[in-house]
Amino acid sequence: MTRTYTDLPQLMGRMTGAEKHGPAALSTLDALWVLYDRVLYGKPGDPDRDRFLLSKGHGPMAYYAVLAAKGLMPEEWLETFGAYDSPLGHHPDRMLLPAAEIGSGSLGHGLPLAVGTALGLRAQGSEAATWTLIGDAEFDEGSNHEALAYAGALGLSRLHAIVIDNSSATHGWSGGIAARFEAHGWSTATVDGHDHQALYTAYTTPHPDRPHAVIARVEPKN
Amino acid sequence: MDTMRERFITVTTELLDEDPRAALVLADISASSFGRAAEAHPDRVLNVGIREQLMIGVAGGLALTGMRPIAHTFASFLVERPFEQIKLDLSHQGVGAVLVSALGSYDWPAGGRTHMSPGDVALLDTLPDWTVHVPGHPDEAEVLLRHAVADGNRNVYVRLSNHQNAEARQVVPGEFLTVRQGTRATVVAVGPMLDAVLAATEGMDVTVLYAASIRPFDAAALRAAGSTDVVLVEPYLAGTSANAAHEALADLPHRVLALGVPRAEHRHYGEMDEHLRAYGLDAEGIKGKLAGFLRP
Numbered sequence: 001m002t003r004t005y006t007d008l009p010q011l012m013g014r015m016t017g018a019e020k021h022g023p024a025a026l027s028t029l030d031a032l033w034v035l036y037d038r039v040l041y042g043k044p045g046d047p048d049r050d051r052f053l054l055s056k057g058h059g060p061m062a063y064y065a066v067l068a069a070k071g072l073m074p075e076e077w078l079e080t081f082g083a084y085d086s087p088l089g090h091h092p093d094r095m096l097l098p099a100a101e102i103g104s105g106s107l108g109h110g111l112p113l114a115v116g117t118a119l120g121l122r123a124q125g126s127e128a129a130t131w132t133l134i135g136d137a138e139f140d141e142g143s144n145h146e147a148l149a150y151a152g153a154l155g156l157s158r159l160h161a162i163v164i165d166n167s168s169a170t171h172g173w174s175g176g177i178a179a180r181f182e183a184h185g186w187s188t189a190t191v192d193g194h195d196h197q198a199l200y201t202a203y204t205t206p207h208p209d210r211p212h213a214v215i216a217r218v219e220p221k222n
Numbered sequence: 223m224d225t226m227r228e229r230f231i232t233v234t235t236e237l238l239d240e241d242p243r244a245a246l247v248l249a250d251i252s253a254s255s256f257g258r259a260a261e262a263h264p265d266r267v268l269n270v271g272i273r274e275q276l277m278i279g280v281a282g283g284l285a286l287t288g289m290r291p292i293a294h295t296f297a298s299f300l301v302e303r304p305f306e307q308i309k310l311d312l313s314h315q316g317v318g319a320v321l322v323s324a325l326g327s328y329d330w331p332a333g334g335r336t337h338m339s340p341g342d343v344a345l346l347d348t349l350p351d352w353t354v355h356v357p358g359h360p361d362e363a364e365v366l367l368r369h370a371v372a373d374g375n376r377n378v379y380v381r382l383s384n385h386q387n388a389e390a391r392q393v394v395p396g397e398f399l400t401v402r403q404g405t406r407a408t409v410v411a412v413g414p415m416l417d418a419v420l421a422a423t424e425g426m427d428v429t430v431l432y433a434a435s436i437r438p439f440d441a442a443a444l445r446a447a448g449s450t451d452v453v454l455v456e457p458y459l460a461g462t463s464a465n466a467a468h469e470a471l472a473d474l475p476h477r478v479l480a481l482g483v484p485r486a487e488h489r490h491y492g493e494m495d496e497h498l499r500a501y502g503l504d505a506e507g508i509k510g511k512l513a514g515f516l517r518p
Binding site for chain 1 (some may be wrong): 245247265266269270271273275276278280281282284285286287288289291298306307310314315316434505
């Protein structure tokens with residue numbers, strides 16, 4: 001069955017047990033849907049597929065709903081969310097869920113892993129793109145800053161970061177998150193994180209010889 | 223004679239030429255020595271700068287795309303500083319890398335505590351399925367390093383040190399070698415500790431096993447040695463392999479004496495031999511501990 005964006009609330013409703021993660025899930029839903037629906041190339045297992053590394057592994061309900069909607073995992077799995085034998089935990093595990101490129105939950109791992117993934121694809125002559133999604137509070141983790149400085153210095157043009165900004169970082173990011181990426185030579189775009197056309201335009205903006213960060217602004221957490 | 227670290231640079235440079243899967247990730251340490259390799263393989267020799275968390279994350283990412291990454295810096299920055307990255311970006315992702323350290327526990331005592339890492343092997347023991355090689359000679363380091371890079375996608379730690387034995391042994395990766403045979407105890411000498419152990423046990427009726435690979439622990443060799451009185455002599459935290467020895471002999475009444483670097487911070491500078499003496503890891507110190515342990 002072909003699923004569309006309007007099916008996502010029903011798919012998310014099949015999961016229970018992580019209510020506190022609801023807002024985090026909704027903040028990423030549109031960014032994930034546009035990426036999976038219109039941008040990412042290739043299916044799991046294809047060595048030349050584009051990679052998407054969900055770094056912000058908490059609140060994965062939107063992620064699971066999008067994967068199910070795109071036929072990348074069985075919809076029936078949604079009902080097992082968080083159960084002992086389920087492939088779907090409150091944080092994803094790539095060893096249980098083949099459609100997930102990484103297991104995540106601890107913050108600050110996705111962008112460094114994405115840098116390594118982009119380097120590995122480049123070394124093997126692949127043109128596949130690497131994407132990762134982080135949160136604005138996750139951006140506090142120093143490991144992200146190690147990664148963004150290095151990726152900028154190398155001009156890793158097939159690397160992309162999506163930052164979901166719901167203003168949840170304790171001390172904020174004075175001047176906006178994009179300024180940090182720009183300082184290290186990244187291309188950036190800051191858009192309304194619920195506007196599908198704006199997200200698509202930002203995702204597909206050409207960025208020769210430099211990595212690209214899309215800051216998706218959504219309603220503040222508190 | 224080159225050092226183990228120099229041999230690592232020579233061998234890794236060759237491996238990068240031979241194996242298109244091999245990649246090297248550095249955090250500035252040793253980077254100048256890999257200049258030719260970086261020129262030949264700019265996409266596979268990656269110096270991330272002084273960013274050790276990123277070094278392990280990049281190794282994990284490379285492995286996710288099917289490559290065989292080697293990451294290298296001093297042990298304190300390779301294992302201790304980015305430990306959660308080792309746990310999550312390698313083990314939890316189900317991918318492997320070869321971590322190659324230098325300096326170890328007491329190689330540069332004048333450098334102080336910040337450059338000592340006697341807890342590295344004990345830390346890796348908290349994670350599943352790591353292979354740990356502790357060569358005692360540059361020739362052994364070469365054998366073990368080549369084996370590590372070729373060892374599928376396993377996670378392997380190769381612990382290099384300036385502390386070394388006079389002669390190389392014919393090491394077999396994963397196996398303890400019998401160097402001396404006796405009946406009153408089995409002494410397991412790990413890597414660079416072999417020369418001191420042989421000197422300490424001169425004329426004693428004990429078996430000496432040589433371990434240049436310490437994980438997985440060669441339980442079969444320990445049992446085959448016959449004695450249930452076991453002495454471990456390790457160049458890192460005392461007791462690191464005690465659990466493995468107890469497990470190997472769990473069905474037998476047995477005794478284990480574990481010698482190694484003490485947990486207490488030894489707040490002195492100086493030279494390696496002064497530290498080995500202070501820790502009781504020179505021949506005289508080991509001999510004294512053995513005398514107290516052996517049954518009359």
